[in-house]
Amino acid sequence: SEVYRAGLSGTRPTVPVDSVALERAARKATTAEAFAYLAGGAGAEATMAANRAAFDRWRIWPRVLRDVSRRDLSIELLGRRRATPFLLSPIGVAELAHPEADTAVGRAAAALDVPYVLSNQASRSMEEVTAEMGEASRWFQLYWSSHDELNESFVRRAEACGCEAIVVTLDTHLLGWRTRDLDAAFLPFSRGQGIAQYTSDPVFADLVRERVSRLAAGGAAGGAAGPRPRITPALLVSALSIARAGARSPLIDGGIRASLRSPLPRAAIETFLDVFADPGLTWEDLANLREWTSLPILLKGVMHPSDAARALDSGVDGLVVSNHGGRQIDGAVASLDALPAVLERVGGRVPVVLDSGVRGGADAFKALALGATAVGIGRPYAYGLAVAGAAGVRAVVRNHIAELDLTMGLAGRSSIAEIGRDSLAAAP
Numbered sequence: 001s002e003v004y005r006a007g008l009s010g011t012r013p014t015v016p017v018d019s020v021a022l023e024r025a026a027r028k029a030t031t032a033e034a035f036a037y038l039a040g041g042a043g044a045e046a047t048m049a050a051n052r053a054a055f056d057r058w059r060i061w062p063r064v065l066r067d068v069s070r071r072d073l074s075i076e077l078l079g080r081r082r083a084t085p086f087l088l089s090p091i092g093v094a095e096l097a098h099p100e101a102d103t104a105v106g107r108a109a110a111a112l113d114v115p116y117v118l119s120n121q122a123s124r125s126m127e128e129v130t131a132e133m134g135e136a137s138r139w140f141q142l143y144w145s146s147h148d149e150l151n152e153s154f155v156r157r158a159e160a161c162g163c164e165a166i167v168v169t170l171d172t173h174l175l176g177w178r179t180r181d182l183d184a185a186f187l188p189f190s191r192g193q194g195i196a197q198y199t200s201d202p203v204f205a206d207l208v209r210e211r212v213s214r215l216a217a218g219g220a221a222g223g224a225a226g227p228r229p230r231i232t233p234a235l236l237v238s239a240l241s242i243a244r245a246g247a248r249s250p251l252i253d254g255g256i257r258a259s260l261r262s263p264l265p266r267a268a269i270e271t272f273l274d275v276f277a278d279p280g281l282t283w284e285d286l287a288n289l290r291e292w293t294s295l296p297i298l299l300k301g302v303m304h305p306s307d308a309a310r311a312l313d314s315g316v317d318g319l320v321v322s323n324h325g326g327r328q329i330d331g332a333v334a335s336l337d338a339l340p341a342v343l344e345r346v347g348g349r350v351p352v353v354l355d356s357g358v359r360g361g362a363d364a365f366k367a368l369a370l371g372a373t374a375v376g377i378g379r380p381y382a383y384g385l386a387v388a389g390a391a392g393v394r395a396v397v398r399n400h401i402a403e404l405d406l407t408m409g410l411a412g413r414s415s416i417a418e419i420g421r422d423s424l425a426a427a428p
């Protein structure tokens with residue numbers, strides 16, 4: 001009702017309420033290549049279309065006269081009561097949407113008490129986002145690096161940052177065939193964007209130092225090891241930001257030009273490209289993670305019921321059914337279509353979050369009705385960020401919550417537990 005009251009008093013919404021109009025507004029607010037990265041998917045984007053079509057194949061089946069004057073949207077997730085069933089899925093390279101990037105998202109998430117899953121490919125370090133979020137809920141998403149010490153370092157930092165869970169994303173051990181980015185020859189990481197978790201990491205700084213001294217040794221006749229440069233995370237962060245600012249500016253002065261010649265930014269980017277992911281990863285490797293942390297572990301990108309069963313055997317604490325918003329495989333099974341079989345295999349033993357294709361509260365209702373414990377918002381909040389920074393993220397998330405609340409009331413359901421399979425009919 002708050003959202004409607006604002007509308008009635010003539011206050012224009014911060015961001016378009018309609019999800020298609022929101023995407024259009026984000027396109028206007030960003031550069032062509034930034035928008036292509038945010039909005040695009042793999043191949044011909046058939047998976048993206050399937051994600052949406054899957055929601056359209058279900059219809060909400062309302063009940064009447066059931067006193068829905070008080071509605072409770074809260075759920076229990078990982079042993080804690082949460083005000084709503086939403087969370088913010090990890091979105092990397094948020095600087096493409098807005099210069100405040102992850103810190104703005106963190107502020108919005110904290111204001112609404114919606115857990116924020118911090119991305120491994122963030123534009124701001126987890127420590128910076130933590131400083132913005134106070135006591136508010138955050139989780140950390142890990143891409144399993146080929147360098148195990150780096151994984152351990154990320155996980156320990158996440159613990160120190162008060163993250164409540166580790167989400168290991170398993171669908172990006174190779175980067176998808178992203179046609180829009182390929183056509184634009186655009187890979188943000190190769191420009192040093194979206195690697196803030198790395199450049200702020202002491203283990204990563206050591207790897208860069210090794211690379212720089214190898215280069216120096218290779219350059220010296222006879223190959224004697226040169227002096228070992230002292231490379232700290234702080235130095236890496238500033239070298240990269242100077243290089244990026246310099247690359248953008250037509251007015252590069254001599255000092256900046258000198259630092260652009262510094263091998264540091266290049267060494268950091270190359271080191272990142274070396275260690276980013278490990279396509280050789282197997283179930284056995286997950287055991288290490290258990291040794292590094294006592295935090296709950298969730299696996300993101302589990303789509304097949306057999307993998308769900310294997311995940312349970314390996315003792316994980318939750319699953320995120322997701323196809324990465326259709327950014328990895330073209331023509332993959334829709335996330336919502338994969339959900340029922342996964343849920344059947346899980347049998348209620350661990351929470352199952354769904355993302356990919358959620359564009360509003362009615363979509364969330366359908367996922368919850370099929371049995372998801374919680375629902376992840378992805379692109380829509382990135383679009384809100386592009387259009388209006390933290391206020392835009394807050395507006396988008398609030399709209400999801402408000403629409404779910406209204407949909408529940410209109411469907412005759414006053415709690416999330418009452419949203420069951422009998423709340424849906426298959427579309428004719």
Ligand code: FNR
Nearest residue numbers: 038089090091092119169324325356357358378379
């Ligand atoms: C993502 N996603 C993602 N997932 C992840 O585990 N780590 C990451 O760093 C990112 N980065 C990322 C960037 C961008 C621009 C997008 C659009 C998505 C996937 C994300 O967490 C989520 O699964 C999808 O966004 C859900 O699909 P929809 O709802 O955006 O279509």
